[in-house]
Amino acid sequence: MVLGTYKEIVSARSTDKQIQKVSQDGGIVTGLLAFALEEKIIEGAVVAGPGEDFWKPEPMVAMSADEIIAAAGTKYTFSPNVMMLKKAVRQYGIEKLGTVAIPCQTMGIRKMQSYPFGVRFLADKIKLLVGIYCMENFPFASLETFISEKMGVNPEMVEKMDIGKGKFWVYTQDDVLSIPLKETHGYEQSGCNVCLDYVAELADLSTGSVGSPDGWSTVITRTDDGNSIFQQAIEAGAFETKDMANVKPGLDLLKKLSAQKKDKNQKTIDKRKEMGLPVPF
Amino acid sequence: MSLIARIKQFLGFEAKPDKEAKPDSAKSADTGASKQEVEKVAEENAKPRIGYIHLSGCTGDIISLSENYDILAELLTNMVDIVYGHTLADVWWDDENPMPEMDLALVEGSVCLQDEHSLHELMEVRKKAAMVCAFGSCSATGCFTRFSRGGQQAQPAHESFVPIADLVKVDCAIPGCPPSPEIIAKTVVALINGDMDYLQPMIDLAGMTEACGCDLQTKVVNQALCIGCGTCAMACQTRALDMTDGRPELNTDRCVKCGVCYVQCPRSWWPEEQVKKDLGL
Known part of the structure; x- marks a missing residue:
């Protein structure tokens, strides 16, 4: 199953104008965490918030919809969100916690829930895990290389970054620049090259732009809880949806990219095994 | 006799119970052992005889066991027989009162090579218990007692503390x-x-008798496996670990060599x- 176990796949976007303005694509993560917070499904959420340096995110505990909206948008470098989960419970007193995680972070969280060897009273407090599609992640210095060296832009001028249509994009106030994705190859962290999960197969629900038109996201609901919270949000009018069969580029692209990641990284795994290097998968 | 056969024998059943019978296996949030589950288990199976042996540890592990308030009464009265132990049952062993036969012995604490009584007790436990479990990091990896250099009251000669697997077979x-x-x-x-x-990971972990926060560097980062989650x-x-530029940074002054960081890492195993089963995916 190239997209993991799931219940439903739809194309969706937030109906909130404020979220549409700041979100990466359909505003699913922002909109859903804000909805869950307002409906008291969660009391707080760990998100990748703005850090001290431009485009260097820091995990933060958001306790209000405004704080979640302030953390909207994709960051293409590390934000060790999992680390903040314990702090959110211990220091912020959150009993019902939400978070957003890339596939590998989802694995760390799920392993902790199944085998909480040294982690007490946290596993059952995670009520909503929104997964995001992820092909690879970049060290911060790699991003600097793309932006400062390859594009000649001051990182402080950058308002948004994006990956799509085979390119890495940078938006400044009056310019849109891009480099072919090929030029970013070799700059990703190598831990990504053994990962077989593109669509966060173990999240409560997963989302990302791939498969949907600009300004929309493809949402995959997986667990009962994930599906039920997303349906509640749709009924409450937080999201509008479209049938995947009616959107371009459609589900085939998502399947294709997921299969590509699995095939390519399985080769890396096999090669590592041949060399006698450890592989957890 | 194989370990599996021994466990099956002491538990008094042959076939593996039907896993699908677990009533709430599809409910993602509930990853703990629920009360109903415990009661159901208590009804169906014979009570295993459990012993608790306290070597060089701080009693924290058994206190953690007792923190299962909601299931503890059920656990101690209906699920297991505590046949040996100074803390949970007031049973002591000496020449006149032989140590009872046990199905499972939970051994807390490392063993001190200069303490003849501890050595003697550990050897006796191995003889009397079908299964020996290194319970807690002191027993499993040496943990904090690895820092001992002797020369302290109440017995300055007590200097060398090792995980119990250095001396006896640990299951x-x-x-x-x-x-x-x-x-x-x-x-x-x-x-x-x-x-x-x-239980398979616990069986595998019986072989991990050396641990340190620096395992993250040597076994994960150095092996091109870290993803900065x-x-x-x-x-x-x-709190010996922080994340710096997406990689774990160890404060060696705080690390107690318990091994939990590496055990929980999604890239170690x-x-x-199990994760899919727990999520109902």
Whole structure:
């Protein structure tokens, strides 16, 4: 199953104008965490918030919809969100916690829930895990290389970054620049090259732009809880949806990219095994 | 006799119970051992005889066990017979009162090579117990007692503390400083259920007798496996780990060598089937 176990796949976007303005694509993560917070499904959420340096995110505990909206948008470098989960419970007193995680972070969280060897009273407090599609992640210095060296832009001028249509994009106030994705190859962290999960197969629900038109996201609901919270949000009018069969580029692209990641990284795994290097998968 | 056969024998059943019978297996949020589950297990199986042996540890591991308030009464009265132990049952062993036969011995604490009484007790436990479990990190990896250099009261000659597996065969290990109440409850329920799939990591971990926060560098970062998720820093029980530029940074002054960071890392071992089962995916 190239997209993991799931219940439903739809194309969706937030109906909130404020979220549409700041979100990466359909505003699913922002909109859903804000909805869950307002409906008291969660009391707080760990998100990748703005850090001290431009485009260097820091995990933060958001306790209000405004704080979640302030953390909207994709960051293409590390934000060790999992680390903040314990702090959110211990220091912020959150009993019902939400978070957003890339596939590998989802694995760390799920392993902790199944085998909480040294982690007490946290596993059952995670009520909503929104997964995001992820092909690879970049060290911060790699991003600097793309932006400062390859594009000649001051990182402080950058308002948004994006990956799509085979390119890495940078938006400044009056310019849109891009480099072919090929030029970013070799700059990703190598831990990504053994990962077989593109669509966060173990999240409560997963989302990302791939498969949907600009300004929309493809949402995959997986667990009962994930599906039920997303349906509640749709009924409450937080999201509008479209049938995947009616959107371009459609589900085939998502399947294709997921299969590509699995095939390519399985080769890396096999090669590592041949060399006698450890592989957890 | 194989370990599996021994467990099955002491639990008094042959076939593996039907896993699908678990009533709430599809409910993603509930990953703990629920009360109904415990009661059901208690009804169905004979009570295993459990002993608790306290060597050089701080009693934190058994306190963690007792923190399973909601299931403890049921556990101690209906699920297991505590046949030996100074803390949970007032049973002491000497020349006139031989140590009873046990199905499972939970050994807390490392063993001091200069302490003849401890050595003697550990050897006797190995003879009397069908299964020996290194319970907590002191017993499993040496943990904090690895720092001992002797020369202290009450017995300055007590200098050398080693994990119990250095001296006797250990069948399974539950590392943690202390192990969480949840992992103890889950392990006990799995043992009584004969759920060998769940217990396999504990059996594998019996071989991990050396641990340190620097394992993250040598076994994960150095092996091109780290993805900067932050699970290790979340799991660290002494706040010895921080994340810097997406990689774990160890404060060696705080590390107690419990091994939990590496045990929880999604890139050290990956229990895919168990995670999917727990999520209902």
